[in-house]
Amino acid sequence: MADSTDKARMIAHCLTDAEFEGVPGFSSNKVRDAYQLPDRRRLLISTDRQSAFDHVLAAVPHKGQVLTQTARYWFDVTADVCPNHVLSYPDPNVVLVKDLDMLPLEMVVRGYLTGSTNTSPWPMYARGERVLYGHRFPEGMKKNQPLPEPVITPTTKSAQGGHDVPTTEAEILSTQLVTTEQWHEMARKSLALFARGQQVAAEKGLILVDTKYEFGLDENGVVVVADEIHTPDSSRFWIADSYEERFAAGEEPESLDKEFLRLWITSQCDPYTEPIPPIPDDTIIEFSDKYIALIERVTGQTFNRPDPALSVRARIREALAREFPEYF
Structure with missing residues (x-):
């Protein structure tokens, strides 16, 4: 088990930005950095x-690689259900995709009454709402x-920095x-992808x-799934073996997703009205281990952890320079 110094070093070596001078069309959101290349x-x-x-x-630690490689697995096993935007994977943290005309909705599919955010059904239901x-x-x-x-x-x-707004089909x-x-x-x-995912x-x-799920239109007007799919950032995953027993006992399910961190935060403060405290290194490492x-x-394969002595940012730069020498 890593000691406190090792944990701090792992966190310090995380990839926190991926802006590379010379590559066109840079933009950044909460988790991903992106580049708009001139050929769509x-x-x-x-x-x-x-x-x-x-x-x-x-x-x-390792979160960006986990997200990219998890989405890669799911894009592959759902390609017969819905086309996706993937063109290639130049690096374990990087995906080259078609530039789609994105549709302005997030399609959230739910199979259980749960959640901890203001837009999740459970807090709404607990407040007495029944039409959600x-x-x-x-x-x-x-x-x-x-x-x-x-x-x-x-x-x-x-919009960047704003809140998603619940809506209805009507x-x-x-x-x-x-x-x-x-x-x-x-x-x-969305329902077909979710059914495949549950299976x-x-x-x-x-x-x-x-x-x-997020969707966009490709050059032929086809609805294509984009962004990410069935990752621990975009989905909830519970351990099946312990679910029934823990549900019967009124306990939270064992989860391997972002909800672990949300529940830690809500145990410390009201994140909508109070400052969120710093997250302890032990909690961050436990979170990384869950991802x-x-x-x-999911994949049945051992996760290939990068060499801690090597810079992930430098590795990505080398991969992009090989793939797009015109920008380097």
């Missing part, structure tokens, strides 16, 4: 930055209980935020609880 291609680089409750809070995102939820449900069937709880995508269709045809295709593909997760001893445990369980 984009580079997405997953850093180790960690966000929660709309704030970047820490850096988590246009769906009527039964009386008498408990936290972490399966829903009668998966539902889509869409949100409108926020509002989307009445405002034509997307066309009626696009909405139905996004809904169909594959179950084979790995996991429950895919909920997730979000690694998830990718190893």
Whole structure:
């Protein structure tokens, strides 16, 4: 087990930015840095930055590599369900993708009544609301209980730094935020991707609880899944073997996802009204271990941890220089 010095060193060596001079079209969001190339291609680089409750809070060792490689696995095993934006993987943290015309919705699919954020169904339900995102939820449900069937709880995508806003199918269709045809295709593909995800997760001893999908239109107007898919940042995964016992006892499920950090934060403060305290190194390393445990369980392969003596940023720069020498 790593001692406190090793943990601090691991955190200090995290990839916190991936801006490289000379590569065009740089932009940055909470987790990923991106480059808009001139030929309708984009580079997405997953850093180790960690966000929660709309704030970047820490850096988590190996997180960017886990996200990219987890999404790679799921893009591969769902390619027959829905086309995706991937072109190639120049580096374990980097994916080269088609530049899509993104559709302004996040398609959140939920199979269980759970969550800890203000836009999650459980806090709404606990406040007495029963019509959530246009769906009527039964009386008498408990936290972490399966829903009668998966539902889509869409949100409108926020501008940089803003909050996603809950919406409903009726509002989307009445405002034509997307066309009626696009909405139905996004809904169909979202539920199909979720069904495949639940099937594959179950084979790995996991429950895919909920997730979000983002879609865009390719050069032919086809609805394509983009961004990431079934990663621990965008999804909840529970350990199947212990779920029933822990649910019966009123305990939180064993999770391998971002909810671990959200629950730690809400145990320390109200993240919507109070400052979020610094996250201890032990908690960050435990969080990193959960992400690694998830990718190893999903893929059935040992996670290839980078050599701590080598700079991830330098490795990425070398990979980009090989792939795009015109910018270096």
